[in-house]
Amino acid sequence: MRYLTAGESHGKQLTTIIEGIPSHLPLLNDQINESLLRRQGGYGRGRRMQIEKDLVEITAGVRHGYTLGSPISLVINNDDFKHWRNIMGENPIPDDEEVRRTISRPRPGHADLNGGMKYGHRDLRNVLERSSARETAARVAAGAVAKVLLNELGIKVGAYVREIAGIVSSFDESMTLEERVDIAEASPVRTLDKKAEKEMMDAIDQAKKEGDSIGGVVEVYVEGMPPGVGSYVQYDRKLDSRIAGSVVSINAFKGVEFGIGFEAARRNGSKVHDEIAWEESRGYYRKTNRLGGFEGGMTTGMPLVIKGVMKPIPTLYKPLQSVDIDTKEPFAASIERSDSCAVPAAGVVMEHVVAFELARAMMEQFPGDYFPRMKQAVDAYREEVRRF
Ligand SMILES: Cc1cc2nc3c(=O)[nH]c(=O)nc-3n(C[C@H](O)[C@H](O)[C@H](O)COP(=O)(O)O)c2cc1C
Numbered sequence: 001m002r003y004l005t006a007g008e009s010h011g012k013q014l015t016t017i018i019e020g021i022p023s024h025l026p027l028l029n030d031q032i033n034e035s036l037l038r039r040q041g042g043y044g045r046g047r048r049m050q051i052e053k054d055l056v057e058i059t060a061g062v063r064h065g066y067t068l069g070s071p072i073s074l075v076i077n078n079d080d081f082k083h084w085r086n087i088m089g090e091n092p093i094p095d096d097e098e099v100r101r102t103i104s105r106p107r108p109g110h111a112d113l114n115g116g117m118k119y120g121h122r123d124l125r126n127v128l129e130r131s132s133a134r135e136t137a138a139r140v141a142a143g144a145v146a147k148v149l150l151n152e153l154g155i156k157v158g159a160y161v162r163e164i165a166g167i168v169s170s171f172d173e174s175m176t177l178e179e180r181v182d183i184a185e186a187s188p189v190r191t192l193d194k195k196a197e198k199e200m201m202d203a204i205d206q207a208k209k210e211g212d213s214i215g216g217v218v219e220v221y222v223e224g225m226p227p228g229v230g231s232y233v234q235y236d237r238k239l240d241s242r243i244a245g246s247v248v249s250i251n252a253f254k255g256v257e258f259g260i261g262f263e264a265a266r267r268n269g270s271k272v273h274d275e276i277a278w279e280e281s282r283g284y285y286r287k288t289n290r291l292g293g294f295e296g297g298m299t300t301g302m303p304l305v306i307k308g309v310m311k312p313i314p315t316l317y318k319p320l321q322s323v324d325i326d327t328k329e330p331f332a333a334s335i336e337r338s339d340s341c342a343v344p345a346a347g348v349v350m351e352h353v354v355a356f357e358l359a360r361a362m363m364e365q366f367p368g369d370y371f372p373r374m375k376q377a378v379d380a381y382r383e384e385v386r387r388f
């Protein structure tokens with residue numbers, strides 16, 4: 001199971017093609033749209049999110065509400081494209097100075113300069129249009145399909161904000177995923193702690209006032225993964241490593257932690273590892289879940305707890321120094337519009353990116369052509385390992 005995305009930030013549309021989803025999985029536009037809408041929300045987002053409402057069109061691979069087993073193609077149109085047709089059109093353009101105006105000023109913290117050097121683009125728009133986090137909408141669409149598959153298999157994935165600008169939320173760790181998601185979705189910053197919520201919103205307001213930006217930590221929580229998904233036998237089959245790679249591939253994500261994460265470096269082993277127990281109804285379980293649901297590159301059957309850290313958005317109203325690639329003169333990089341904090345939205349992106357990796361691992365492990373057969377195999381496996 002794999003997917004590719006295509007599309008520029010101000011181009012005609014974003015396209016996602018997913019291959020490997022089994023046939024006979026019920027799938028509706030609305031299930032994907034719900035995810036896209038969630039990505040666009042969150043306190044601290046800029047104007048573009050208010051202008052545009054992402055809606056998906058399924059253009060292949062689904063018929064009468066069910067997947068066909070063929071590649072699924074998803075398209076998100078850019079309603080604003082009419083204003084960008086001259087700048088972003090695919091055909092050669094006349095020698096009109098206005099349209100030909102190039103971007104020669106790379107923004108610190110973005111792909112602009114490295115990407116320009118690599119692909120020989122002296123108009124840095126050719127880089128920034130694709131490196132923009134707009135592409136994460138296409139990734140959320142792919143993840144939304146993955147979430148539908150997981151959901152049908154009894155695997156639920158959710159996300160919330162742990163931390164913004166050093167303000168750390170605390171909450172009752174015994175809460176179920178459903179409880180966490182209900183609270184998060186009602187919070188403007190998608191956090192589970194009312195007191196921290198207010199402080200986070202104040203911090204976002206303050207950053208905006210100062211023309212600055214702030215980052216944070218988001219957490220993805222997963223219930224229902226059977227044990228033994230992933231593998232220890234080869235480096236590229238370890239599920240935690242695949243998840244880490246996919247999380248860091250999200251724009252502005254700089255690190256991942258599983259369970260207690262880096263805190264493990266500061267504790268003795270007896271305070272890190274989770275003791276094993278067994279009960280007739282539950283099968284094997286861990287008495288604690290400090291390792292966040294992974295041992296040996298495989299799931300343990302405990303909830304997955306995965307944190308991702310997002311750096312502050314690099315486009316700032318408060319200018320940073322850079323160098324014009326045409327004149328080689330220094331300049332202060334200022335901008336027309338930007339979010340001051342996209343951490344709540346980034347949590348939605350991470351949730352979907354993780355969901356895709358989990359679905360991919362399930363598809364590798366269980367027969368994946370015909371969904372009812374897959375479900376039967378997953379149910380049988382759950383029963384087998386409970387009594388192992
Ligand atoms: C949901 C989301 C929204 C983002 N919005 C912006 C934005 O408005 N302005 C900006 O400069 N960067 C934004 N970013 C981050 C940049 O896309 C990212 O920092 C840049 O592409 C460079 O990649 P890197 O930080 O992974 O090295 C956003 C990231 C995410 C995940």
